[in-house]
Amino acid sequence: xxxxxxxxxxxxxxxxxxxxxxxxxxxxxxxxxxxxxxxxxxxxxxxxxxxxxxxxxxxxxxxxxxxxxxxxxxxxxxxxxxxxxxxxxxxxxxxxxxxxxxxxxxxxxxxxxxxxxxxxxxxxxxxxxxxxxxxxxxxxxxxxxxxxxxxxxxxxxxxxxxxxxxxxxxxxxxxxxxxxxxxxxxxxxxxxxxxxxxxxxxxxxxxxxxxxxxxxxxxxxxxxxxxxxxxxxxxxxxxxxxxxxxxxxxxxxxxxxxxxxxxxxxxxxxxxxxxxxxxxxxxxxxxxxxxxxxxxxxxxxxxxxxxxxxxxxxxxxxxxxxxxxxxxxxxxxxxxxxxxxxxxxxxxxxxxxxxxxxxxxxxxxxxxxxxxxxxxxxxxxxxxxxxxxxxxxxxxxxxxxxxxxxxxxxxxxxxxxxxxxxxxxxxxxxxxxxxxxxxxxxxxxxxxxxxxxxxxxxxxxxxxxxxxxxxxxxxxxxxxxxxxxxxxxxxxxxxxxxxxxxxxxxxxxxxxxxxxxxxxxxxxxxxxxxxxxxxxxxxxxxxxxxxxxxxxxxxxxxxxxxxxxxxxxxxxxxxxxxxxxxxxxxxxxxxxxxxxxxxxxxxxxxxxxxxxxxxxxxxxxxxxxxxxxxxxxxxxxxxxxxxxxxxxxxxxxxxxxxxxxxxxxxxxxxxxxxxxxxxxxxxxxxxxxxxxxxxxxxxxxxxxxxxxxxxxxxxxxxxxxxxxxxxxxxxxxxxxxxxxxxxxxxxxxxxxxxxxxxxxxxxxxxxxxxxxxxxxxxxxxxxxxxxxxxxxxxxxxxxxxxxxxxxxxxxxxxxxxx
Numbered sequence: 096x097x098x099x100x101x102x103x104x105x106x107x108x109x110x111x112x113x114x115x116x117x118x119x120x121x122x123x124x125x126x127x128x129x130x131x132x133x134x135x136x137x138x139x140x141x142x143x144x145x146x147x148x149x150x151x152x153x154x155x156x157x158x159x160x161x162x163x164x165x166x167x168x169x170x171x172x173x174x175x176x177x178x179x180x181x182x183x184x185x186x187x188x189x190x191x192x193x194x195x196x197x198x199x200x201x202x203x204x205x206x207x208x209x210x211x212x213x214x215x216x217x218x219x220x221x222x223x224x225x226x227x228x229x230x231x232x233x234x235x236x237x238x239x240x241x242x243x244x245x246x247x248x249x250x251x252x253x254x255x256x257x258x259x260x261x262x263x264x265x266x267x268x269x270x271x272x273x274x275x276x277x278x279x280x281x282x283x284x285x286x287x288x289x290x291x292x293x294x295x296x297x298x299x300x301x302x303x304x305x306x307x308x309x310x311x312x313x314x315x316x317x318x319x320x321x322x323x324x325x326x327x328x329x330x331x332x333x334x335x336x337x338x339x340x341x342x343x344x345x346x347x348x349x350x351x352x353x354x355x356x357x358x359x360x361x362x363x364x365x366x367x368x369x370x371x372x373x374x375x376x377x378x379x380x381x382x383x384x385x386x387x388x389x390x391x392x393x394x395x396x397x398x399x400x401x402x403x404x405x406x407x408x409x410x411x412x413x414x415x416x417x418x419x420x421x422x423x424x425x426x427x428x429x430x431x432x433x434x435x436x437x438x439x440x441x442x443x444x445x446x447x448x449x450x451x452x453x454x455x456x457x458x459x460x461x462x463x464x465x466x467x468x469x470x471x472x473x474x475x476x477x478x479x480x481x482x483x484x485x486x487x488x489x490x491x492x493x494x495x496x497x498x499x500x501x502x503x504x505x506x507x508x509x510x511x512x513x514x515x516x517x518x519x520x521x522x523x524x525x526x527x528x529x530x531x532x533x534x535x536x537x538x539x540x541x542x543x544x545x546x547x548x549x550x551x552x553x554x555x556x557x558x559x560x561x562x563x564x565x566x567x568x569x570x571x572x573x574x575x576x577x578x579x580x581x582x583x584x585x586x587x588x589x590x591x592x593x594x595x596x597x598x599x600x601x602x603x604x605x606x607x608x609x610x611x612x613x614x615x616x617x618x619x620x621x622x623x624x625x626x627x628x629x630x631x632x633x634x635x636x637x638x639x640x641x642x643x644x645x646x647x648x649x650x651x652x653x654x655x656x657x658x659x660x661x662x663x664x665x666x667x668x669x670x671x672x673x674x675x676x677x678x679x680x681x682x683x684x685x686x687x688x689x690x691x692x693x694x695x696x697x698x699x700x701x702x703x704x705x706x707x708x709x710x711x712x713x714x715x716x717x718x719x720x721x722x723x724x725x726x727x728x729x730x731x732x733x734x735x736x737x738x739x740x741x742x743x744x745x746x747x748x749x750x751x752x753x754x755x756x757x758x759x760x761x762x763x764x765x766x767x768x769x770x771x772x773x774x775x776x777x778x779x780x781x782x783x784x785x786x787x788x789x790x791x792x793x794x795x796x797x798x799x800x801x802x803x804x805x806x807x808x809x810x811x812x813x814x815x816x817x818x819x820x821x822x823x824x825x826x827x828x829x830x831x832x833x834x835x836x837x838x839x840x841x842x843x844x845x846x847x848x849x850x851x852x853x854x855x856x857x858x859x860x861x862x863x864x865x866x867x868x869x870x871x872x873x874x875x876x877x878x879x880x881x882x883x884x885x886x887x888x889x890x891x892x893x894x895x896x897x898x899x900x901x902x903x904x905x906x907x908x909x910x911x912x913x
Contacts, residue, residue: 143213147188311324576820655772
């Protein structure tokens with residue numbers, strides 16, 4: 096073709112061109128005579144194309160030969176554009192918007208006029224399609240997948256034979272649901288195509304109930320983004336980036352060990368089949384390392400080659416097309432040829448354009464227009480081309496070609512998996528019908544698809560059964576001991592010493608101790624023994640048994656010590672008035688303490704009832720190479736305002752304990768016959784108070800350690816009860832011995848005198864001494880009577896033995912009485 100001088104073009108703000116008549120004539124003559132045409136009389140229509148031969152996606156390496164194949168066939172057809180010949184004017188955009196801007200300027204401002212523009216990469220197509228409407232140009236892309244291009248307001252004249260990247264997302268969601276994944280992560284290159292694709296994916300997974308837990312992005316260096324994925328335990332990862340960046344990403348993936356049986360990567364399927372084996376100076380990983388890192392990943396790819404043997408508009412089957420393409424590539428390895436998979440789309444794009452232009456010839460002729468009349472100000476011809484493309488429907492080598500309302504191609508999705516270094520087809524997905532065709536040949540490094548996150552096994556912590564049984568035995572023995580003490584007290588209630596110890600209060604103490612011991616059993620019952628629905632009942636038993644047991648046991652002892660303090664630490668004139676003990680007042684005091692507890696517990700359970708709460712602990716790694724973590728759980732009895740209620744109860748009980756200690760200390764040297772065991776009661780109060788004040792805070796601190804908390808609380812209860820029962824009832828068993836034995840041994844006297852050695856005042860000592868003497872006199876009188884009676888009986892027997900020998904001598908009678 097002879098060289099043509101470049102024409103000078105000027106374009107004002109409204110996009111109009113001013114061309115002089117001489118230049119117009121020169122251009123016409125040049126077109127008619129200077130340019131050679133294969134068929135005489137055919138007029139040329141020019142297509143301006145940008146084929147990326149290098150850069151992030153070097154798709155032009157295969158797409159350009161495919162487009163040229165299509166042009167050759169179209170130009171040879173007599174039934175398609177018989178009066179026209181299509182010619183391709185193309186440049187290498189390097190998949191770079193900056194470079195594409197300069198090339199677009201050259202295409203628009205350099206003769207000849209282009210009737211259609213054909214860009215490749217999404218980033219370049221975005222630039223071209225947005226500017227094309229200013230020149231009334233139709234844009235038909237063969238390799239753009241950006242969802243952002245599906246915007247008729249922004250790109251009113253844009254069409255593409257490559258489906259939108261959002262077409263991958265329904266397939267991905269379908270696979271997530273098939274493999275029961277509910278948590279995924281994403282990493283993307285920061286470009287519009289991937290950002291808009293990810294936005295669409297986020298919306299779709301949200302509707303499907305799937306969570307995107309981690310979302311990372313990078314511009315050129317993915318190292319930090321990959322490390323963040325590792326740190327945040329990402330398992331199912333969707334990667335959106337170009338092929339060159341994919342090699343960078345997986346080199347970092349290998350370094351971070353973010354691959355293997357725990358991970359699944361989802362990638363775009365339009366990379367070259369051996370993209371991970373291509374030597375890249377921008378990475379420092381070997382081919383073997385890259386191969387190891389990418390093994391098992393899944394790709395979703397638009398079906399770009401018709402799987403059926405169908406002859407379409409070009410009269411070629413898909414396999415015949417591939418054979419011719421391989422011949423045109425000169426034996427190049429398809430895996431090393433960029434855009435080989437998209438080549439059918441470029442081929443069908445040319446056919447779609449040719450068929451659409453052919454369809455416009457008739458309508459334009461009816462309006463007195465021709466295709467060769469097209470210029471950048473002619474909207475009518477552009478509108479006709481737009482209508483023809485919008486209604487396109489034909490069978491191509493990539494499948495059925497049809498465009499939706501946004502100008503995007505509708506197609507099936509192919510699902511592949513890298514197995515042993517090569518891609519294997521594992522299924523298809525038809526978005527229009529929601530049908531997943533599955534081959535069942537997916538293969539995993541582990542036993543199956545990995546979990547979408549580390550499997551967390553929740554495991555309840557239960558009380559040690561050995562500890563529970565051991566403590567229960569001691570509690571049972573304590574209850575048995577309480578029954579023995581209670582029986583002894585009731586049986587000997589008519590004994591004066593027992594009567595002077597206020598036996599009914601002691602009975603209350605014994606019953607309270609047994610109730611407290613009974614609380615040990617529900618304290619040790621947990622989810623191992625009862626169902627969750629029954630656990631609140633166990634909580635109630637714990638609270639009521641322990642609360643009422645404390646009120647009865649401690650309340651009865653507190654009442655005794657309080658009465659002794661009230662009577663014997665007052666002034667003499669008031670003391671005399673209150674020496675008379677009225678038992679009903681003691682019982683009433685215990686009743687008041689009991690009623691306070693009952694009311695407070697009832698209010699608690701009505702306003703804020705106890706329920707189960709589960710405490711979660713730090714996850715623990717089990718032994719062995721398993722992708723699991725164990726999360727220990729512990730059941731507690733709790734309520735919404737547990738701390739408030741415990742504060743009230745502990746405050747009230749704590750005051751009683753402190754007051755009991757004070758009263759016991761004040762009355763330690765007092766002796767009284769009406770409550771003769773008040774010193775033992777004081778000793779019991781000391782022990783109970785100390786144990787309770789230590790146990791309450793310690794059990795709260797140890798609440799997360801079920802064994803230690805139970806052991807501490809239950810043993811405190813057991814020790815308190817044992818000490819109380821022993822101190823109160825064992826001395827009474829000793830005092831129950833026959834009085835004669837006590838007198839002859841002098842034990843009772845010495846014991847009673849010992850209690851008189853000290854006193855709080857001189858009056859108290861005199862009173863006690865007088866009472867002691869009265870008791871001794873009465874006992875001595877009884878003994879003398881018994882001795883006299885015994886001597887009389889013996890004398891009578893002697894007299895009867897000598898009845899046949901009467902004696903009147905006084906000495907004999909006297910000797911008999913001796």
